[in-house]
Amino acid sequence: MAMVELKGISKTFGRVQALQDVTFSVNKGEVFGFIGPNGSGKSTTIRVLLGMIKASTGTAEIFGQDVWKQAPVIHRHTAYVPGDVHLWPNLTGGEVIDLLIELGGGGDRNKRDQLIDRFQLDPTKKCRTYSKGNRQKVALIGAFASFADLYLFDEPTSGLDPLMERIFQECVREIRAEGKSVLLSSHILSEVEKLCDRVGIIRDGTMIETGSLSDLRHLTRMTMEVETKRDVVSLEKQAGVYDVKRESSKLTFQVDTEHSGAVIAYLTEFGIKHLESRPPTLEDLFLRYYEEGRQAP
Amino acid sequence: MMSPFDRTWRLTKLLLRRDRIRLTGWLSVITAATLLTAAAFPGLYTTETEREQLAISMINPAVTALVGPGHGLDDYTYGPMMAHQMLGLTALIIAIMAVLLTIRYTRADEEEGRTEMVRALAVGRSAPLMSALLVMTMLSGAIGLANAVGLGLLGLEGMNWAGSLHYGAVLTLTSLFFTGVTFITAQLAETARAASGMAIIAAVGAYAVRAVGDISVDILTWFSPFGWLLAAETYVNNYVWPLLLTLFASTLAITAGLWLAAGRDVGSGLLHSKAGRSRARKSLLSPIGLQMRLQRTSILVWTASLFLLGVTYGSVLGDIDLFFSDIDFMEDFLPAVEGLSLTDQFLSVLFVIMAIMASVPTVMQLTKLRSEEKKQRIEPIVSLAVSRGKLLTSYMVPALLTSVIMLSATSAGLGAAAVAVIEEGRPFMEYYGAGMAYLPAVLVMTATAALLIGWVPAFTSIVWGYLAASFVIVYMGNLFQFPDWMDRLTPFGYVPAVPVESAAILPTAGLVAAALVLTAGAYIGFGRRDLQQG
Ligand SMILES: Nc1ncnc2c1ncn2[C@@H]1O[C@H](COP(=O)(O)OP(=O)(O)OP(=O)(O)O)[C@@H](O)[C@H]1O
Ligand SMILES: [Mg+2]
Numbered sequence: 037m038a039m040v041e042l043k044g045i046s047k048t049f050g051r052v053q054a055l056q057d058v059t060f061s062v063n064k065g066e067v068f069g070f071i072g073p074n075g076s077g078k079s080t081t082i083r084v085l086l087g088m089i090k091a092s093t094g095t096a097e098i099f100g101q102d103v104w105k106q107a108p109v110i111h112r113h114t115a116y117v118p119g120d121v122h123l124w125p126n127l128t129g130g131e132v133i134d135l136l137i138e139l140g141g142g143g144d145r146n147k148r149d150q151l152i153d154r155f156q157l158d159p160t161k162k163c164r165t166y167s168k169g170n171r172q173k174v175a176l177i178g179a180f181a182s183f184a185d186l187y188l189f190d191e192p193t194s195g196l197d198p199l200m201e202r203i204f205q206e207c208v209r210e211i212r213a214e215g216k217s218v219l220l221s222s223h224i225l226s227e228v229e230k231l232c233d234r235v236g237i238i239r240d241g242t243m244i245e246t247g248s249l250s251d252l253r254h255l256t257r258m259t260m261e262v263e264t265k266r267d268v269v270s271l272e273k274q275a276g277v278y279d280v281k282r283e284s285s286k287l288t289f290q291v292d293t294e295h296s297g298a299v300i301a302y303l304t305e306f307g308i309k310h311l312e313s314r315p316p317t318l319e320d321l322f323l324r325y326y327e328e329g330r331q332a333p
Numbered sequence: 334m335m336s337p338f339d340r341t342w343r344l345t346k347l348l349l350r351r352d353r354i355r356l357t358g359w360l361s362v363i364t365a366a367t368l369l370t371a372a373a374f375p376g377l378y379t380t381e382t383e384r385e386q387l388a389i390s391m392i393n394p395a396v397t398a399l400v401g402p403g404h405g406l407d408d409y410t411y412g413p414m415m416a417h418q419m420l421g422l423t424a425l426i427i428a429i430m431a432v433l434l435t436i437r438y439t440r441a442d443e444e445e446g447r448t449e450m451v452r453a454l455a456v457g458r459s460a461p462l463m464s465a466l467l468v469m470t471m472l473s474g475a476i477g478l479a480n481a482v483g484l485g486l487l488g489l490e491g492m493n494w495a496g497s498l499h500y501g502a503v504l505t506l507t508s509l510f511f512t513g514v515t516f517i518t519a520q521l522a523e524t525a526r527a528a529s530g531m532a533i534i535a536a537v538g539a540y541a542v543r544a545v546g547d548i549s550v551d552i553l554t555w556f557s558p559f560g561w562l563l564a565a566e567t568y569v570n571n572y573v574w575p576l577l578l579t580l581f582a583s584t585l586a587i588t589a590g591l592w593l594a595a596g597r598d599v600g601s602g603l604l605h606s607k608a609g610r611s612r613a614r615k616s617l618l619s620p621i622g623l624q625m626r627l628q629r630t631s632i633l634v635w636t637a638s639l640f641l642l643g644v645t646y647g648s649v650l651g652d653i654d655l656f657f658s659d660i661d662f663m664e665d666f667l668p669a670v671e672g673l674s675l676t677d678q679f680l681s682v683l684f685v686i687m688a689i690m691a692s693v694p695t696v697m698q699l700t701k702l703r704s705e706e707k708k709q710r711i712e713p714i715v716s717l718a719v720s721r722g723k724l725l726t727s728y729m730v731p732a733l734l735t736s737v738i739m740l741s742a743t744s745a746g747l748g749a750a751a752v753a754v755i756e757e758g759r760p761f762m763e764y765y766g767a768g769m770a771y772l773p774a775v776l777v778m779t780a781t782a783a784l785l786i787g788w789v790p791a792f793t794s795i796v797w798g799y800l801a802a803s804f805v806i807v808y809m810g811n812l813f814q815f816p817d818w819m820d821r822l823t824p825f826g827y828v829p830a831v832p833v834e835s836a837a838i839l840p841t842a843g844l845v846a847a848a849l850v851l852t853a854g855a856y857i858g859f860g861r862r863d864l865q866q867g
Contacts, residue, residue: 086716089863108720116716122709124627127617134613135623139717160608165524175713 069232119191130159136178265307410491477505516590643746744768787858
């Protein structure tokens with residue numbers, strides 16, 4: 037079942053076309069990674085989903101309900117954490133957490149206290165005195181402690197230190213184990229790689245790829261490192277081979293996943309001493325799509 | 334080994350250069366305000382009779398509380414007039430200036446990391462504080478000197494050189510004293526904000542203690558530096574001992590501040606602010622509860638200020654006929670109407686002004702929605718189970734409450750004072766009712782703000798222009814004889830001016846209906862538009 041369903045969403049701000057025909061869905065029990073370069077439209081998509089801005093065309097639904105018309109009803113079962121959390125300077129962190137939980141449709145008091153512990157937040161301090169990371173913790177604790185079925189995160193760890201980032205990842209795994217769904221926009225690709233079942237890539241307001249990580253990997257190249265007994269000749273001429281670099285007897289190159297079998301067979305002819313292959317990281321994937329985008333226009 | 338004061342002078346020059354505009358700004362604004370006021374006096378009160386009448390009208394508790402006790406009222410020349418009407422308030426403003434600047438040169442610099450940077454360069458440990466002291470001393474001296482010389486050169490009747498120098502000395506000492514007080518709070522408080530808060534409370538508190546001392550509990554006057562300085566009778570007796578007393582107290586405060594500073598780490602305070610609540614009270618947990626909590630301090634401050642404004646206006650009512658009978662200008666302002674006393678006519682003008690003043694905090698409740706939107710603080714709320722309508726309501730309800738509270742406070746203040754000073758006047762409820770009659774007009778103003786926020790948020794501030802225009806129309810309208818139809822451009826023009834005119838249902842109902850229609854429009858617009866970021 038789709039918890040989030042976007043179909044042909046476009047959004048224009050005056051003359052700026054921020055989103056163009058964005059279509060994707062987040063299924064129940066799934067962590068969906070939403071990645072793309074700066075200004076590509078991630079936050080705009082999430083703001084449409086939250087009913088903060090109205091899509092120019094297309095339909096967007098959460099739990100099968102219209103995100104604009106049914107916003108307050110939907111929000112009883114969602115939780116949201118932005119990248120830049122703005123809080124009321126005169127309230128304490130603890131007060132804000134309670135406010136977020138209460139106005140969001142209730143939550144678990146014990147879990148709230150445990151989370152405050154885990155994230156090492158001092159809830160008695162005024163928000164004015166919190167650093168960016170601490171403000172983000174306030175919003176995260178409020179979100180994880182609420183009764184929600186869908187979590188919308190827009191760069192939720194941009195201010196957290198590595199230790200806290202790990203706790204965030206644990207929390208996400210826990211809620212996924214409970215069957216909750218997550219839409220996670222992030223620039224920290226290793227995080228997305230670790231947490232997400234499926235990934236959507238957006239560029240210039242258009243979705244350019246959606247699928248599971250292995251699907252995406254399949255579409256792209258892996259890096260190989262090889263040492264052979266005899267010198268390899270005309271590796272460059274093989275189909276699907278790129279970026280060949282020679283370093284004495286060692287060769288490093290990239291190869292399209294679909295051609296990897298044929299290339300290995302070719303290399304065997306020269307007597308393989310050592311072969312290492314590395315599947316593309318999400319970063320490789322991302323950079324490739326990004327480079328393409330920069331070359332295209 | 335480096336002395337703690339190494340490079341103090343270089344640092345001082347750095348501060349002077351960095352803040353040359355800010356410092357000369359304070360100096361010139363304060364001096365100009367003093368000199369322009371003094372220069373205006375001869376034009377305003379030309380004859381001795383006029384000055385005598387002014388002196389008489391000044392003898393009442395509200396004026397004494399506001400500006401301090403009058404000395405030399407029996408020979409009310411321009412010198413004593415300045416010392417009476419201007420010196421106290423100027424000193425208060427200078428006190429606040431001293432607090433703001435001293436915090437700037439001490440804790441604020443620390444918080445922004447400038448002090449650490451400076452200390453890392455080879456400067457002595459006490460150099461930052463000493464250079465702050467030097468800059469403040471120079472500014473204090475310059476302000477005193479500029480005012481003294483300016484007044485001395487004006488040389489109006491009763492303004493001799495001795496008095497003018499005394500006047501300047503009072504200003505210099507006030508500045509020094511509060512520099513010292515701020516030196517202390519800057520060491521105690523945990524943040525720059527808290528430190529300036531404490532020092533400003535000390536300054537305003539000292540002024541208030543002086544006010545209570547001057548009007549009722551005599552002894553309190555001696556617990557406030559403002560009490561000492563205003564008792565020095567500038568331009569009348571020019572006593573020197575209160576100046577010496579203040580100088581001694583200032584030295585004490587500054588020394589205490591330096592001593593405390595020696596035992597403090599950069600970026601922390603000696604007093605630790607007590608921990609806040611770790612859980613929210615139930616009353617906070619709703620959109621309206623949140624707004625009430627966020628705005629409660631400002632509502633309290635406005636209520637007190639408007640009550641005092643009402644009391645001030647009310648307390649002059651007793652002398653109105655006497656006060657104004659002589660001023661030609663007033664005849665244009667309030668053309669005589671058959672069967673009405675000047676007091677009653679003056680009252681009707683007062684009520685409109687008070688209603689417009691009461692609109693300011695009320696409209697602010699709404700424009701706060703816009704500023705919160707810009708600061709992206711309504712997004713967290715809207716991302717929760719709170720509809721746009723509920724969110725707007727959480728600003729409208731406090732605004733409605735504020736309008737009632739503000740009009741009540743100012744009308745009650747005026748009523749209470751009027752009942753006290755006018756013999757055989759009207760009953761309290763008549764004044765109160767006359768003020769409250771403006772409630773529908775205030776609501777129309779508020780609804781206008783809401784409508785702008787709902788449809789054209791970028792133009793929200795138009796409502797302030799409209800309020801200012803309303804003020805000009807109703808206040809100056811009589812004076813400049815604006816055509817009658819102009820009155821119809823502002824909601825305040827529709828309210829029957831009770832007690833002069835009799836109350837009427839129709840305009841009131843019309844204003845209420847207009848407020849409702851505008852509010853409905855605001856809800857529709859706010860429910861349809863995109864939220865904006867910044
Ligand atoms: N209110 C607005 N008015 C005009 N343009 C806007 C507005 N909001 C967003 N945009 C534009 O829409 C585009 C998408 O912005 P968005 O904030 O969604 O990007 P993003 O993917 O979240 O980027 P980042 O990774 O930097 O957070 C940008 O070009 C931005 O300038
Ligand atoms: Mg973004």
